[in-house]
Amino acid sequence: MAESSAAVAGRTYDTAPMPRRREMLFGSAFATAGASMLIVVLVANYLIERTAGGDQWLINNQIPLTQPTMQLITLGMSVVTMQWAVYSISRDDRYHTYMAIGITMLLGLAFINQTTFLYRMAGITIEQPEGPLFYAVTGGHLVMIALALVFMVLVLFRVLAGQYSSRMPDGVGAVAILWYAGVALYALIWFAVYVQK
Amino acid sequence: MALTETRPGAQQQPAVAPATEPGSIERLIGSGDHLIIGRTFIVAALIFGMLSALGLAIAGIDASAENIALGGSAFNNWNTALVAIILTGALPMLIGLGVYLVPLQVGSPSISFPRLTALSLWAWLIGVLIFAVSFVTDGGIGGTDSDAARLGNLAVGLMVLALLGATVSVMTTVVSHRPVGMTLARVPLFSWSMLIAGFVWILNGSAVLAGVVLGEVAKADASGLAANYQTMISQLWDAPAIYMLAIPVLGIAGDVTAKVAARRISAYGVAQGLIAVFGVFSFGVWAASSRAVTSGAWAHNPVAQQTVVFAVWVIVPGIAVLGLLGLYADTIRRSKLRITAAGLAGPMSLLLVLGGVLAAVLQAVDTFGKGTLIGFDVVQLAKAQTLFLVAAAFCGAVGGTAFWGEKLWGHSSDSLAKPSVALVFAGGGLLGTLGIVGTIAVAQGVLSDSDSDSRVYGIVFGVLAALFTFGLLIALVSALGAASAGHADPAEDDQSGLTLEWAVASPPAPEGAGFTVPAVSSPYPLLDLREGPESGDTASTKEAE
Numbered sequence: 001m002a003e004s005s006a007a008v009a010g011r012t013y014d015t016a017p018m019p020r021r022r023e024m025l026f027g028s029a030f031a032t033a034g035a036s037m038l039i040v041v042l043v044a045n046y047l048i049e050r051t052a053g054g055d056q057w058l059i060n061n062q063i064p065l066t067q068p069t070m071q072l073i074t075l076g077m078s079v080v081t082m083q084w085a086v087y088s089i090s091r092d093d094r095y096h097t098y099m100a101i102g103i104t105m106l107l108g109l110a111f112i113n114q115t116t117f118l119y120r121m122a123g124i125t126i127e128q129p130e131g132p133l134f135y136a137v138t139g140g141h142l143v144m145i146a147l148a149l150v151f152m153v154l155v156l157f158r159v160l161a162g163q164y165s166s167r168m169p170d171g172v173g174a175v176a177i178l179w180y181a182g183v184a185l186y187a188l189i190w191f192a193v194y195v196q197k
Numbered sequence: 198m199a200l201t202e203t204r205p206g207a208q209q210q211p212a213v214a215p216a217t218e219p220g221s222i223e224r225l226i227g228s229g230d231h232l233i234i235g236r237t238f239i240v241a242a243l244i245f246g247m248l249s250a251l252g253l254a255i256a257g258i259d260a261s262a263e264n265i266a267l268g269g270s271a272f273n274n275w276n277t278a279l280v281a282i283i284l285t286g287a288l289p290m291l292i293g294l295g296v297y298l299v300p301l302q303v304g305s306p307s308i309s310f311p312r313l314t315a316l317s318l319w320a321w322l323i324g325v326l327i328f329a330v331s332f333v334t335d336g337g338i339g340g341t342d343s344d345a346a347r348l349g350n351l352a353v354g355l356m357v358l359a360l361l362g363a364t365v366s367v368m369t370t371v372v373s374h375r376p377v378g379m380t381l382a383r384v385p386l387f388s389w390s391m392l393i394a395g396f397v398w399i400l401n402g403s404a405v406l407a408g409v410v411l412g413e414v415a416k417a418d419a420s421g422l423a424a425n426y427q428t429m430i431s432q433l434w435d436a437p438a439i440y441m442l443a444i445p446v447l448g449i450a451g452d453v454t455a456k457v458a459a460r461r462i463s464a465y466g467v468a469q470g471l472i473a474v475f476g477v478f479s480f481g482v483w484a485a486s487s488r489a490v491t492s493g494a495w496a497h498n499p500v501a502q503q504t505v506v507f508a509v510w511v512i513v514p515g516i517a518v519l520g521l522l523g524l525y526a527d528t529i530r531r532s533k534l535r536i537t538a539a540g541l542a543g544p545m546s547l548l549l550v551l552g553g554v555l556a557a558v559l560q561a562v563d564t565f566g567k568g569t570l571i572g573f574d575v576v577q578l579a580k581a582q583t584l585f586l587v588a589a590a591f592c593g594a595v596g597g598t599a600f601w602g603e604k605l606w607g608h609s610s611d612s613l614a615k616p617s618v619a620l621v622f623a624g625g626g627l628l629g630t631l632g633i634v635g636t637i638a639v640a641q642g643v644l645s646d647s648d649s650d651s652r653v654y655g656i657v658f659g660v661l662a663a664l665f666t667f668g669l670l671i672a673l674v675s676a677l678g679a680a681s682a683g684h685a686d687p688a689e690d691d692q693s694g695l696t697l698e699w700a701v702a703s704p705p706a707p708e709g710a711g712f713t714v715p716a717v718s719s720p721y722p723l724l725d726l727r728e729g730p731e732s733g734d735t736a737s738t739k740e741a742e
Contacts, residue, residue: 023309023373030365030399037403038410041482045411045429132415140410 021170028174032181035144039185042140043192046133050196058130058197063122068194071114075183078107082179089159089169097172101156104179108149115142134193141182141189148178226319229311230707234318235297236605238289238363239598240676245325246286246591247669252278254662257655270339276426277337277349279583283434283442284356285325286669287590288398291445292360294597295367295391297605301698301705302385304714305374310366317362324355336419338426343418350422353430354409357402364402368395378717382466385696385720386455387597389469390448393476397441404482405433429485435579436511436557438481439586443550446593447472447521450543453600454525455695455721457540458532465720468524475517478510508561515554522547538614542596545622549589552629556582559633573640581632588625588665595621595672603691603703606679613675617668624665631658695721 050057085100115138124134155171158164164171225233256274300308308314331337331352336345338353371384371392384392408429412422432438451472455462462468484507525543534540556578563573598605599614635654638644644654690703697714700723715722 021373023369026372027310027313027365027369030368030395033396034361034365034399034403034406037400037482038407041404041407042410045407126414126416132411136407136411136414139414 024170024174025177028177032178035178036181036185039137039140039144040188042133042137043188046137047192047196049130049133053129058124058134060128061122061124061130063118063194063197065194067114067118067121068190071111071118072186072190074107074111074114075186078104078111079180079183081107082176086169086172086176089164089172090166092166094159097159098156101152101159101172105149105152105156108145108152108179111145112142112149137189137193141185144178144185145182148175148182151175151178229315231296231300231308231311231314232705232707234308234311234314235293235295236680238293238296238318238321239605240673240680241322241325242286242290242293243669243673243676246282246290247666247673249278249282249286250662250666250669253282254659254666257658257662259655270341272423273335273337273339273341276339276431277332279434280338280353281328281332282587284353284360285328287442287587287594288360289321290594291391291394291442291590292363292367294387294449294594294601295445296363298601298698299367299370299388299391300374301604301701302388302696303371303374303379304376304697304717305370307374308366309369309374313362314366317359317366320362321356321359324352324359327355328352339419339423341419343422346419346422347413347417350409350412350425354406354413357405357409361399361402361406364395364398367391371395376714376717379722382469383717383720385448385698386451386462386468386472387445387448390445390451390472390476393473394441394444397438397444397476397479400480401433401438401441401482404485405430432481432485434583435484436481436507436560436582437479437484437514439583440475440479440481440514440550440553442586442590443546443553443593444472444476444479446546446550446589447475447518449593449597449600450525450547451521452696453539453543453596454528456600456693457535457537457543458529459693459695459724460528460532461695461719461721461724462524462528464524468521471517471520471524475514478514478517484510511554511557511561515551515558518547518550518554536615537599538611538618539596539600541615542592542599542618542622545618545626546589546593546596549585549592549622549626549629552626552633553582553585553589556585556629556633559636574636577632577636577639581629581636584625584632585629588621588629591665591669592618592621592625595669598672598676601698602676602679604698604701604705606676606682607704608679608682610675610679613671613678617671617675620664620668620671622668624661624663624668628658628661628665631661695724697722699723 081100081104085097085104088094088096088100119138125131126135152175155164155175158171219227225237228234252274256271256278259271259274296308296314300306328337328349331345331349332340334340334345334348335342336347336349338346338349340346340349368391371388372381375381375384381389408425411429412425415421415425417425451462451468522544525547559573560575560578560582563575563578595614596618599609599611599618602609602611602614631654635644644650691699694700697717700713700715715726719725
């Protein structure tokens, strides 16, 4: 990157070359930090309330562990496919990138489907004392996963348009950061809400 | 005749609609230019900040006069004014300065995610409007009308979300828009402080959003939302999270000091480190009041403030501020001083931060002596601390707008900025001092909760808040006057700047036109240019030795 000369405000000096930018990666990381903090604070409040509720907490509801564990496994598999997409785009393997993003989206949609099934099984109403916190925690996370899927669709369109490649893989990396955080947060929810009950 | 055929002899130019220049309103609304967005943020924040401070003055007098002026409860008026002054004034003004200046400081022609930044500005303005409507209809914070209070809760969420969006843009600009040579260790102190502040704002602000989400999901009524505010949201303006307002002020003071002294800040890395330490100890979600919905109680229950960790946590930032004061004083002591508004605002805002630390230390003292030696009212001390930090944020931001006035508006108006800074410092500082002195006086039995004592206290509080408001009004007049004066002669541009924002025209051309960046080898690239080849980090190392 050669430097050139320029004059600004009456002075002449060498201009610095601009580096390769990674603004999508950083922007996604900062936004993900905020979303993660929101969920973590909700989980913390859930735990405080659950401790205060004692033996009476969710006493009238049945939440089997099998279903949430299957959801964790589903999201766990999606981590592998998401990383597959990141690996493929950085090697200009477009076919595998499409396939990896597609499978990740499929697993994400499966997770949403599983969550709605779990909601019906648990039968927790918003009026009962546990309701607001339960739905704030799990619903907040569900919204995060849904937003990540929308982001993934946009990135997929851009991959199809050829905007991302090994020279500029930032978009795929950016959505991967959000997705990994979503999976890690679900692991936290799985333990705090479903295992601890 | 088929559409593809052309009539003979009709080979003429198709009619083209004449190009129309967008009007000023269209440019304002549709712009993604960080210069326009930043200016709008600053002016709007000054207006709303001034109105909120006025609300604080009226709330103070009102509380002492049995609520005859505003009606409603003192809790409602006070907390609504407090939330308003932070979310519609102090925080957006600092963010506006960041949106405007950070790209210029890091040598970038634009901000990261300009459309997100524009969306943040307009979402914030809508949030402010909704919050005002909510307060007027007996909502706001702690209002008695459930629907209006729910609207207020939503408005708080919208304002925080919008401000966090702009924060992400500013942070990403610092991290990813730097030119080659400008490592993070060479980023100007204001940009560095905005990066640190951004982390803290995102973490603390997201916790507030969690509170807003809970309030909405629970479909809480007015009293439930008041409880939710006390336990989930108000932590943002209590110690230690309230320190977060002062982080950019530390950076502004550093950049002002270097330019006023026309020399490098010695031990630049230490200054950056101290700002980072201050930022780390501004993380305050852990100290939020315990949530007690199940037990039915909703009183302020500051459990975390009765621990040793809290005492250490609130004292460390004071040490960082003292360190920075020492560094800045060391930079200035060998220079010929010229008194400017910005030069005054730097040390004054740091003194206000130290006032806030003092209030926190008294809370910590209360921790150790609770019920035996001392019996301070922790809630009153927290209010005093909030006032100190809000005043510090405004004092620094007003000083910053004066310091960079030439770049912001095309003209600097130091003559008006000086009384503005002085009034904000005096009004804010005395408000905080009144809170501390009043708390100690009550603890010592000098003051009581009697009507006459409360009335005197409320009137003094109102007068001081009015003084603070007047300072902000002068700052607004100064900014609008400078903006309406038109562009200065380019030949009169200030050539004494040290960092990259001083290399662009005053004010900078829109959309980064004609923007070039010199090679960077130290935090002060323009000083390097003036000093010649043996400059940059080599020079600063020698100077430090």
